[in-house]
Amino acid sequence: MKEMTTAIHAGESVDQATGALAAPIYQTATFAFESAQAKEDAVDASMNGAPDAYFYSRTSNPTNRVLEEKVAALEGAEDALACASGMGAISAVLFSQLKAGDHLVLSDNLFIITEILVNKTLRPLGIEVTPVDISDPQAIRSAIRPNTRMIFTESITNPYMRFADLSAIAEIARGARAKFVVDNTFFTPSLLKPLAFGADIVVHSATKYLSGHGDTVSGIVAGSAADMGLARIQMDALGAAAAPFNSWLVARGVRTLPLRMRQHSANGHSIAELLRDHPEVDWVRYPGLDTDAAFEVASKYLPNGCGGMLSFHMTKGKRAMETFCESLELAGVAVSLGDLHTLAYPMPKRDFMVRLSVGCEDPDDLIADVTQALDKVAAL
Ligand SMILES: *Cc1c(COP(=O)(O)O)cnc(C)c1O
Numbered sequence: 001m002k003e004m005t006t007a008i009h010a011g012e013s014v015d016q017a018t019g020a021l022a023a024p025i026y027q028t029a030t031f032a033f034e035s036a037q038a039k040e041d042a043v044d045a046s047m048n049g050a051p052d053a054y055f056y057s058r059t060s061n062p063t064n065r066v067l068e069e070k071v072a073a074l075e076g077a078e079d080a081l082a083c084a085s086g087m088g089a090i091s092a093v094l095f096s097q098l099k100a101g102d103h104l105v106l107s108d109n110l111f112i113i114t115e116i117l118v119n120k121t122l123r124p125l126g127i128e129v130t131p132v133d134i135s136d137p138q139a140i141r142s143a144i145r146p147n148t149r150m151i152f153t154e155s156i157t158n159p160y161m162r163f164a165d166l167s168a169i170a171e172i173a174r175g176a177r178a179k180f181v182v183d184n185t186f187f188t189p190s191l192l193k194p195l196a197f198g199a200d201i202v203v204h205s206a207t208k209y210l211s212g213h214g215d216t217v218s219g220i221v222a223g224s225a226a227d228m229g230l231a232r233i234q235m236d237a238l239g240a241a242a243a244p245f246n247s248w249l250v251a252r253g254v255r256t257l258p259l260r261m262r263q264h265s266a267n268g269h270s271i272a273e274l275l276r277d278h279p280e281v282d283w284v285r286y287p288g289l290d291t292d293a294a295f296e297v298a299s300k301y302l303p304n305g306c307g308g309m310l311s312f313h314m315t316k317g318k319r320a321m322e323t324f325c326e327s328l329e330l331a332g333v334a335v336s337l338g339d340l341h342t343l344a345y346p347m348p349k350r351d352f353m354v355r356l357s358v359g360c361e362d363p364d365d366l367i368a369d370v371t372q373a374l375d376k377v378a379a380l
Helices: 004-009 036-047 061-073 086-097 112-122 138-144 166-177 224-240 244-254 255-275 295-301 317-327 363-378
Strands: 079-081 103-107 128-132 148-154 177-181 201-205 219-223 281-285 309-314 345-346 353-357
Touching: 004 061, 004 148, 004 255, 036 177, 061 079, 061 166, 061 219, 061 244, 079 086, 079 138, 086 112, 086 201, 086 224, 103 112, 112 128, 112 255, 128 138, 138 166, 166 177, 219 224, 224 295, 244 353, 255 309, 255 363, 309 317, 317 345, 317 363
Parallel strands: 103 128, 103 148, 148 177, 177 201
Antiparallel strands: 079 219, 201 219, 281 309, 309 353, 345 353
């Protein structure tokens, strides 16, 4: 099956009870059994890692399962696990794979709450941590110790847009017998499949592009059935289960993921070029620009486009950041990303740079909006 077909069909089946074609929302906490033995068998199977031996929705749920099978198919993974949020997914992976005395090598630039989880929770629990520039394979190699159990990065880092050379890192991880975990939120499997380049586990904030409509918080993990079994036990213990309605919304989003990513990539590229060529902008980071530091390595991994995320900085600093963001008419000024709706995220604590999540609006309208906001900056 090709990607657009997989996005629409994977994980779906006609409901056996009613013939409903659209996946129903199984809004139930618990599941009833014909016999005491059948209940026992389901609980035992579930505790042994069966993802569809339903007995309680904190552990597994048929609506969550539709999303899990869909994302597993798109990532080329054996299995997947839906969670309450991206942080629920990241927590389930880190806690199921690491214990006191283990060493974690991770990108020195990551989504801020991932950094907080590592520094405020994992370090005090006795997990050793070495942050590295993830675009520098030599730095990663030097950080490896005998007790290194995991290398963790985002496929492109947030917000500095440093690109991880996945094959090179996978080779280092294999040599160290460490798991290679990639947060693929910014690219999605539609643009990049980290498992195909040697990663062991992929995590997503499904709140972002997988959902695509900015209307729910959700997370997902994909990888081997064994690793997903471990992650499910941890997700269950953390209480990070996905709500069935949220998974239903995300699965609906994923059906159009390849279509949306095409538009995000085309629009992202146009806006990145506009910014690069504008006198008020002193730098822009977007891996699709042939002037970008990541261009060469990214072009090996991203044949279908580079997505909608970019960061840039204007010469007038703070005043420019504020004026630009406040002048945008189509784009919202907000945290989050991956929405159909363009979002601008001003970063006063990061040298007044701006991160743009370029949406799926008509490119002419987006170009006009960004141009008029830059005109206001030029007039300062
Ligand atoms: C948003 C985000 C997360 C966290 O996901 P939530 O769904 O907000 O918990 C993790 N990683 C990246 C790259 C993100 O953008």
